[in-house]
Amino acid sequence: MAELPAVRDDWDYLPSAQTAEMVAIADKYGLFIDGRSRAPKSRRYLDTINPATEEPIAKVAEAGPADVDLAVTAARTAFEGDWGRMGGAERAKYLFRIARMLQERSREFAVLETIDGGKPIKEARDIDLPLAAAHFFYYAGWADKLEYAFAGVKPEPLGVAGQVIPWNFPMLMLAWKVAPALAAGNTVVLKPAETTPLTALLFASLTAEAGLPPGVLNIVTGAGRTGAAVVEHPGVDKVAFTGSTAVGKGIQRALAGSGKKLTLELGGKGAHIIFEDAPVDQAVEGVINGIFFNQGHVCCAGSRLFVQESIHDHFLDKLRNRLETLRVGDPLDKNTDIGAINSAEQLHRIEALVSAGVEEGADLYQPDCALPTRGFYFRPTLFTGVSQSHRIAQEEIFGPVLSVMSFRTPAEAVEKANNTPYGLSAGVWTTKGSRILWMADRLRAGVVWANTYNKFDPASPFGGYRESGFGREGGRHGLAAYLKGPWS
Amino acid sequence: MATTSALSVLSGSVTPARLRSYLNATPSVDEVGVTERVASLGTRSIKHGSKMTALLLAVTMMDLTTLEGQDTRGKVRQLASKAVRPDPLDPSIPSVAAVCVYPSMVPTAVAALGGTGVNVASVSTYFPSGQVPTPFKIAEVEAVVSAGADEIDMVIDRGAFLCGDYLKVFDEIVATKEACGQAHLKVILETGELGTLDAVRRASMLAMAAGADFIKTSTGKINPAATLPVTLVMLEAIRDYRSLTGGIIGMKPAGGIRTAKDAIRYLVMVRETLGTQWLTPDLFRFGASSLLNDVLMQIRWLRTGRYQSLDYFTKD
Numbered sequence: 001m002a003e004l005p006a007v008r009d010d011w012d013y014l015p016s017a018q019t020a021e022m023v024a025i026a027d028k029y030g031l032f033i034d035g036r037s038r039a040p041k042s043r044r045y046l047d048t049i050n051p052a053t054e055e056p057i058a059k060v061a062e063a064g065p066a067d068v069d070l071a072v073t074a075a076r077t078a079f080e081g082d083w084g085r086m087g088g089a090e091r092a093k094y095l096f097r098i099a100r101m102l103q104e105r106s107r108e109f110a111v112l113e114t115i116d117g118g119k120p121i122k123e124a125r126d127i128d129l130p131l132a133a134a135h136f137f138y139y140a141g142w143a144d145k146l147e148y149a150f151a152g153v154k155p156e157p158l159g160v161a162g163q164v165i166p167w168n169f170p171m172l173m174l175a176w177k178v179a180p181a182l183a184a185g186n187t188v189v190l191k192p193a194e195t196t197p198l199t200a201l202l203f204a205s206l207t208a209e210a211g212l213p214p215g216v217l218n219i220v221t222g223a224g225r226t227g228a229a230v231v232e233h234p235g236v237d238k239v240a241f242t243g244s245t246a247v248g249k250g251i252q253r254a255l256a257g258s259g260k261k262l263t264l265e266l267g268g269k270g271a272h273i274i275f276e277d278a279p280v281d282q283a284v285e286g287v288i289n290g291i292f293f294n295q296g297h298v299c300c301a302g303s304r305l306f307v308q309e310s311i312h313d314h315f316l317d318k319l320r321n322r323l324e325t326l327r328v329g330d331p332l333d334k335n336t337d338i339g340a341i342n343s344a345e346q347l348h349r350i351e352a353l354v355s356a357g358v359e360e361g362a363d364l365y366q367p368d369c370a371l372p373t374r375g376f377y378f379r380p381t382l383f384t385g386v387s388q389s390h391r392i393a394q395e396e397i398f399g400p401v402l403s404v405m406s407f408r409t410p411a412e413a414v415e416k417a418n419n420t421p422y423g424l425s426a427g428v429w430t431t432k433g434s435r436i437l438w439m440a441d442r443l444r445a446g447v448v449w450a451n452t453y454n455k456f457d458p459a460s461p462f463g464g465y466r467e468s469g470f471g472r473e474g475g476r477h478g479l480a481a482y483l484k485g486p487w488s
Numbered sequence: 489m490a491t492t493s494a495l496s497v498l499s500g501s502v503t504p505a506r507l508r509s510y511l512n513a514t515p516s517v518d519e520v521g522v523t524e525r526v527a528s529l530g531t532r533s534i535k536h537g538s539k540m541t542a543l544l545l546a547v548t549m550m551d552l553t554t555l556e557g558q559d560t561r562g563k564v565r566q567l568a569s570k571a572v573r574p575d576p577l578d579p580s581i582p583s584v585a586a587v588c589v590y591p592s593m594v595p596t597a598v599a600a601l602g603g604t605g606v607n608v609a610s611v612s613t614y615f616p617s618g619q620v621p622t623p624f625k626i627a628e629v630e631a632v633v634s635a636g637a638d639e640i641d642m643v644i645d646r647g648a649f650l651c652g653d654y655l656k657v658f659d660e661i662v663a664t665k666e667a668c669g670q671a672h673l674k675v676i677l678e679t680g681e682l683g684t685l686d687a688v689r690r691a692s693m694l695a696m697a698a699g700a701d702f703i704k705t706s707t708g709k710i711n712p713a714a715t716l717p718v719t720l721v722m723l724e725a726i727r728d729y730r731s732l733t734g735g736i737i738g739m740k741p742a743g744g745i746r747t748a749k750d751a752i753r754y755l756v757m758v759r760e761t762l763g764t765q766w767l768t769p770d771l772f773r774f775g776a777s778s779l780l781n782d783v784l785m786q787i788r789w790l791r792t793g794r795y796q797s798l799d800y801f802t803k804d
Contacts, residue, residue, distance in 0.1 A: 002736045005771065008764035011541045011755075016533035122531055281724045282521025317731070325760050334533035431516045451518050 035214025078215030095140030118340030138458035159237035167193035263471025268424030271417035272302030350399035424464035661698035713743025742775025
């Protein structure tokens with residue numbers, strides 16, 4: 001092989017920090033109930049920290065049962081008052097206004113999202129916030145057209161929606177939940193994740209500025225107990241939860257027989273399938289995006305990679321080379337590809353599962369990149385030689401860890417991909433159109449991406465089945481979760 | 489030597505069937521994915537010291553080009569002087585890589601650049617259309633090389649490529665390479681006429697196997713000329729060719745690259761696709777005419793904190 005010129009070390013990207021001066025962070029946050037911030041009756045506060053530095057950012061109220069009760073009462077009053085009687089066109093005005101304000105203040109929200117949650121600023125800036133605004137625009141458009149959404153169904157809201165969202169996409173998950181609920185005429189009590197409450201609170205103040213009537217949106221911060229208080233409150237008509245399968249099952253048990261409507265968006269172990277005729281270099285990018293997007297904290301992450309045997313080694317070479325160029329570090333650096341793991345707890349979970357992978361005999365590969373000395377970080381990780389029976393092939397890791405397996409025939413790919421209790425997402429890479437359809441028919445997943453991955457659009461329904469939950473968010477389907485109808 | 493590696497790729501003598509099966513092994517290209525990757529690389533934030541390094545590097549990689557019917561010897565001499573010392577007020581700015589001219593201007597360029605370290609590149613093979621019989625093309629290359637050109641920028645026969653006569657394209661490149669002798673050969677694919685990124689990728693693989701030292705996007709006479717997606721696909725082909733044969737091939741986007749910001753996007757793409765080893769004028773060039781002044785302007789801004797109008801930079 002001919003000799004290459006030397007590696008240049010004189011051109012690295014110097015730090016390019018996103019400034020944060022547009023974000024004002026208070027020392028202490030109350031609960032947002034009935035249109036204003038109030039101190040919690042519980043008198044308890046939790047710290048929220050910056051996972052990139054482990055520094056505390058602010059104290060955030062931990063809502064107790066009395067606080068949740070207040071929030072539900074405010075939501076009920078609003079529902080039975082002006083908001084419930086308001087026409088769809090009027091509701092749409094509020095939603096459009098919120099969407100525009102979210103766009104105008106997009107950078108502020110993105111920076112706060114990064115500081116509180118650890119995701120790279122380029123993702124918060126280019127994906128989370130634009131998509132969150134897009135969801136509000138999309139559902140604003142539905143608000144005065146609900147009678148056309150489902151033929152023969154007179155659109156009627158359910159009432160008070162209790163919504164519990166996760167820490168991986170705080171603003172985006174808020175938008176997925178709040179936008180359709182309000183468009184359909186419901187009122188909301190939303191519980192953000194314990195580790196990422198700040199953008200939801202900033203959003204609360206934005207809705208107040210937008211003139212959203214008091215009580216229509218209430219934000220109760222806290223941990224698991226607060227979430228339980230929201231979903232179990234008898235004044236809640238509808239529960240929407242996104243989070244872990246274990247908690248989702250608990251919620252379903254708790255709600256059994258209560259008459260409350262429920263949608264669950266839970267975990268996943270997405271299969272990413274690469275056929276030998278795939279556009280290889282784009283497929284490598286797709287795999288990288290599928291598992292390392294948002295540090296792998298993605299319920300639909302393509303965490304199991306199935307590569308057709310004939311190109312397995314070649315593909316893995318390319319994948320390993322690509323891993324070397326990923327930039328892990330300060331989430332506020334505009335050139336960071338992989339930011340901080342959201343919490344110490346999540347980091348320990350990832351570390352434990354990766355150790356299990358090594359113990360079970362899979363081959364670990366990590367690039368030799370430097371990590372910041374403080375903060376929660378984990379190197380992008382590839383496991384090859386993985387068996388279906390390994391924990392890393394079965395359990396959701398929710399981190400930047402990819403388990404690679406091979407397959408020989410399309411039928412084997414389907415069998416292996418479906419061999420999981422989850423059913424949220426899958427990806428297929430091939431240039432053969434008929435094979436994409438053949439695979440999509442057989443893959444048991446709510447979303448099947450073809451020659452792309454982790455692609456979201458407000459018009460497209462998203463959700464899973466089996467242990468990945470039920471109900472759809474996004475699109476016309478997403479409205480059904482917030483309207484009375486033959487499905488409820 | 490390059491033809492040796494081509495023969496090894498093609499396992500012995502080159503037949504239409506072997507050539508076809510070699511090209512059919514080229515992976516397909518997904519245009520949506522390429523566009524996304526380009527957009528994502530485009531968000532790299534290159535500031536301050538990184539920007540200065542990149543801009544100085546870009547100067548050294550430039551093929552300063554004039555390819556007009558109205559070119560004169562005087563214009564070529566001016567361009568040569570700009571090439572050697574791009575900014576008369578700032579001797580620390582390095583020379584560019586080469587001056588690229590039409591064959592008739594090669595003697596003038598050679599006379600002006602002798603001993604300066606700046607190469608003379610000539611477009612050839614009846615650039616830009618290449619629509620003449622092969623012997624004429626070869627004769628032109630020989631004439632240009634004997635006039636002292638260091639680098640030859642040839643055009644492929646797009647008609648032959650698109651109608652599937654890969655052997656004709658291959659043989660012409662092989663013959664041109666032979667005619668080049670010691671001169672370096674850049675093979676222009678004229679990607680704006682190839683229609684799809686799949687065709688760009690296959691044409692890249694074909695040109696490399698036939699002996700190209702560099703592959704180059706465009707003549708600059710056809711729109712679109714160099715684009716980031718096309719360049720990414722060609723860089724990926726270079727990467728594949730390296731792992732397939734061990735051969736090291738250079739890349740030259742040309743036409744339509746006018747701003748320092750664009751130039752940095754290209755360098756980022758090279759860095760993250762092929763690695764920093766490719767960041768040398770031996771393996772990466774910009775074919776451009778107006779790019780240099782914008783780069784000089786940005787360098788002066790970085791050094792002084794002030795923007796100066798284009799009137800403060802020589803137009804040659």
